[in-house]
Amino acid sequence: MTQLPFKNSFKTTNNLLENIHLDLCGPFQTPSIASAKDFLIIVDQLSGFMTTKFLKKKSDCFNHFRNFRLLAENTHETIIKRIITDGVGEFVNKSFKNHCVETGTNHTISPSYTPQHNPFLERGNQSILEKARCLLLQSKLPPKFWAEAVSTATFLCNLIPKHENHTTPYEMWHKTKPPIQKLKTFGCKAWIKIPTKINSDKFGPKAWDGIFLG
Structure with missing residues (x-):
């Protein structure tokens, strides 16, 4: 029996929170002003909406995801049905395993350190990091402000139309127009x-x- 390529296993989705992709980025050489060294990126597959959480230590990853889940499920009145991660220890551990069993969540695992297996995260990571780098260079701020640049870059990525009807991830996620007048x-x-x-x-x-x- 031949196994299908991983990328085909989450080709389509019909609802918010149906597929949630998680990845870690870092560590960065310079800690942020809040002492973060890594960040967690969370992507909703349907909307393309991205959330970033900053980690002082990688073991904080599970708590950040759990808090995201509580808020997202309460906001959208539906449940996360599947999470997609790679096989690194921050995602493949007792805490995540027990949580998925308790909540009835499917956990799909791709090979570790192979971002090409997950185009949703590969594009998201690349877009955020490129924008954050440009923001720091343009502002002439020191590297310790990388977390603030990443947070702003994430917000900007969510304002870029990614769908056939030119809807932004922000609008699909929040059900309202993005506040571009506040930029x-x-x-x-x-x-x-x-x-x-x-x-x-x-x-x-x-x-x-x-x-x-x-």
Whole structure:
């Protein structure tokens, strides 16, 4: 009996949360300002909507996925039916196995370190990292802001139409138009209003200057 190529096993999907793809990216040489070294990318196959979670240690991966699941299932009033990961230890372990058994979730595992087996994650990772790199270069911010750049890049990826009717992943996931009027330039100058309660100097500044990070 000949086994079918892995990529054909999740060729189509009809509903949100039917297939959820997970992958880890990192470690990065420079920790983020919140001490993260890796990030978890979560992709809904139908909408293409991507979520990124930042990890101080890779063992945090399961808790981040579980929290994502609770929020997503409550929001969309349906359940995750299948998760697709590679075979690295962060996904193939007792916590994930027990969770899938308890929730009745199918877990499809592709060969480790072979992103070509999962085009959804391969494209997502590449798009996010390329945009994040450009954001850091354009803003001239140091590498420690990589997590903020990745978060902004993920948001931007979700605003790009990916469907035949030109619908964005953001719109399919949130059921509303994306708030493009709120977009600002990553790394631009920002002003943070000083609360009146702590600003007793009537001749002092009314705001702190800062950097817009998304």
